[in-house]
Each structure stands twice: as C-alpha cells, then as structure tokens.
Amino acid sequence: MLDRLKLTAIRDQLDTLLDEAARSDMTLREALAFLVRREIARRDERRIAMASKIAQFPFVRELDGFDFDAQPSLDPRQIRELATCRWIAHGDAVLLLGPPGTGKTHLAVALGREAIRGVNSSVRLTLSDGLLV
Incomplete structure (x- = not known):
C-alpha cells in the first residue's frame, strides 16, 4: 500500500520509524505526524537535489x-x-x-x-x- 501511495520514505524506514515512535511513547496521532514529517523531509531532500542538479551550479556556495x-x-x-x-x-x-x-x-x-x-x-x-x- 505504501508503494501505491508513493510513500517511499515511510516504506523504506517503517520498522525503524515505528520503533523510534514507540520508544518516545508517542500517541497514535503523534506517531502518524512523525511518519508524515519524515516522508515530507525525504521528498524535500529529493526535490532540492534534483533542482540543484538541473540548475548546474558551478559550485556550492551559501x-x-x-x-x-x-x-x-x-x-x-x-x-x-x-x-x-x-x-x-x-x-x-x-x-x-x-x-x-x-x-x-x-x-x-x-x-x-x-x-x-x-x-x-x-x-x-x-x-x-x-x-x-
């Protein structure tokens, strides 16, 4: 199901994320929010990496x-x-x-x-x- 919904970050790290949520004594709502935040973070990382590659910056500067x-x-x-x-x-x-x-x-x-x-x-x-x- 996670594949069908394209929730690859949750799919790839589900056991680890659930263990971490359990250790933190999160409620079901908090655990779900935690999983979704991880998914969003992974998507943001991928979007930034792809856009940076397309931009072809000559080097990294901040x-x-x-x-x-x-x-x-x-x-x-x-x-x-x-x-x-x-x-x-x-x-x-x-x-x-x-x-x-x-x-x-x-x-x-x-x-x-x-x-x-x-x-x-x-x-x-x-x-x-x-x-x-």
Missing part, C-alpha cells in the same frame, strides 16, 4: 560563506532580503553588477540555492559575462 567585510559597498541587509525570494513572487529580476572577483557568482549561486529551498521551481537564472539576469 550566503553564510560570503565575506561582506571584503565588499563594504554591499549592504548585507539587502542581500538577506533577496534571500527571502520575495522578488520571485513579485516577478522581479535581480542583476548583480560589479568588476571581476567581487562575489557576484557566489551570491548568484547562494541566492539560487535559497530559491530552490523555498520551492520556487519556476526560477530561471542565467549567468552571462558576470551578470545575473
């Missing part, structure tokens, strides 16, 4: 790894606002401009990864001549 001190003209608050991905919902575009070596690609990849984690499957990022369109 906003936490960006050195804002090295780019004092950059406002960290503005970048954190971009990381919320509200600009996507509004249909806006983001352009990252600057000379070589200023972190444009780092920020583009990091923002792209944030968009993927935020379930924005319709995002299209183009990297061309150091310009993110």
